[in-house]
Amino acid sequence: MTLLWIAFALLLLPALWLLVAPLKRARAVHDAQRDHEANDRTAEQNVAVFRRRLASLEEARERGDIDAARFEEDRLELERSLLEDTERLKRAPLKPSASGRLAVPVVMLALVVASALWYQHEGAEGDLALMGVRQAVMSDPQGSPEMLIERLEEQAARQPENPNVWSMLFPLYRDSGQGDRAIDALERLIEIEGRHPQLLAQLAQIEFFVAGRRLTERVQSLVDETLEKDASEPTVLGLLGIEAFDRGAYQEAIDHWRRAIAGMNDPGSADALRQGIQIAQQRLGQAPEGGAATASQGPGIHARVRLDEALAGRHDADTPVFVVARDMAGELPPLAVARLTLGELPADLVLDGRHAMSPQASLAQVEQARLVVRVSAGGQAEPQPGDMFGQRAGVAVGETAGEPVEVVIDSVVE
Structure with missing residues (x-):
């Protein structure tokens, strides 16, 4: 930002110079105008012309070329012309050359202040700050999405009306599994943008x-x-x-x-x-468009889900069952999500790129995943008391043609 303001100052210098430059020539211009007015003989010349024309009129009257009425009319016209010429020659008193010097620094200050205020209102200082944050995190050897989120949250507190800060935070929250914060950021963006x-x-x-x-x-x-x-x-x-x-x-x-x-x-x-x-x-039993569908899309997991016999009969057959693949560290949003019903168990299924929640988070990003299977009595995304679940960690992601990895639903959320 310092370089930006230096650039603005350099751009303002020519404008300020144009305001100051006339002051250096003010004395010379004042003296030249004073000498011009002192040596001006225009009024005397106008009077001489009037006298010559008046003498010509008098001679024409004496010769009988014009009568008395015409003489008076022409004489009044000459006098009127002389008065008009004389009136135009009247000048206001010449002001001192130092007059108005105080207005120049005032105008210069006003120009600088107006330029700064205009940029604050119409410029993109906030966006430059966001760019600086992104570049700083990317160049930091310990830079991470968490660090970027933290820095952008600081910017959001400083410039809450800047839509770009929320449009940057939304995908970061989403891809890091912070769904509620992603929703809040997107709602704030909608408030600003419409x-x-x-x-x-x-x-x-x-x-x-x-x-x-x-x-x-x-x-x-x-x-x-x-x-x-x-x-x-x-x-x-x-x-x-x-x-x-x-x-x-x-x-x-x-x-x-x-x-x-x-x-x-x-x-x-x-x-x-x-x-x-x-x-x-x-x-549907139809021939797929464009030929047979591929068995999977990218690396995936071939899983078999079954319910432990000890938990049988707790919920209806149409109770939803969510099969979720997550990264081992739990830092990313769900990599794949599939939905079954309790009546379909035991069931074999393949989780791959088709089950990704977003292009930014998929099984192709990891070599191992953690499978979590939950029977949700209320159909809620978050576990509720009474839900049944099972999980298995360290599941290899890759080819899906081999034997399935078994996940048993054997626990109950308390």
Whole structure:
């Protein structure tokens, strides 16, 4: 920022010089004007011309060329012309050359203050500070996403009305598994920028995943508002496709995903939806579009989920079961999420890139993962008392053609 203000000062110097330069010439201009006025003979010349014309009129009257009435009329015209010429020659008293010198520094100060205030209001000082924070963290040998979040939170406290600080914090919170903070950051961004369809769609998406891929009343409200503003918004259509797929409405999922692909600019996301369409068509017993669907998308985990016999009969068959793959350190958001029902257990499934919650977090980023399976009686994203769960750590991520890794649901949340 210091270099920026130095640059501003250098740019102001020519403008300030233009204000000061006339003061150096003021004395010479004053003396030249005074000499000009002192030696001006214009009034005397006008009087001499008047006298000559008046004498000519008198001679014309004496010769009889004009009568008395014409003489008086012409004489009055000459006198009127002389008065007008004399009036124009009247000058105000010449002011001293030092007059007005105090106004120059006042104007200079006003120029500097006005320039600084204008930049504070219209400039991008806050964005430069954000860029400086990002560069400082990236160049720090111990730089990390946590450090960047901490520094950006400091900037958010200093410039809470800058939308860019919230747009930077939102994906960092999301990718680090801080769903609630990601929602808060996105809501703050919407307050500043307005309820644009793209922002509402992102808010609906993150709330959908935080709620355990459930279409809550809050998510549905955001979806409705987004589609009212933009009926072809791809993020919301992709979300609706996921929700339909999870409840087994495969044709509905296909329809939503096809509409989403039509409005997408990201080839990677579009390819992921095409993979989903192929799987949905397989579930419907249809021939997949573009040939057979691949068994997996990228490295993944082949898992088998079963319920311990001691816990059988505790919940209904349609109770949702969430299968979640997380990184071993627990620093990233869920890498893959799949949904089953209790009645489908035991079940084999493959977790891979198709089950990623976002492009920034997938199984392709890790070599080992921790599988967590939870039977959610209330369908909530967070564990509730009475939920049943099982987990297994250190599961290798890679080829999915081999024997499945078994995860047994054998515990109850107290």
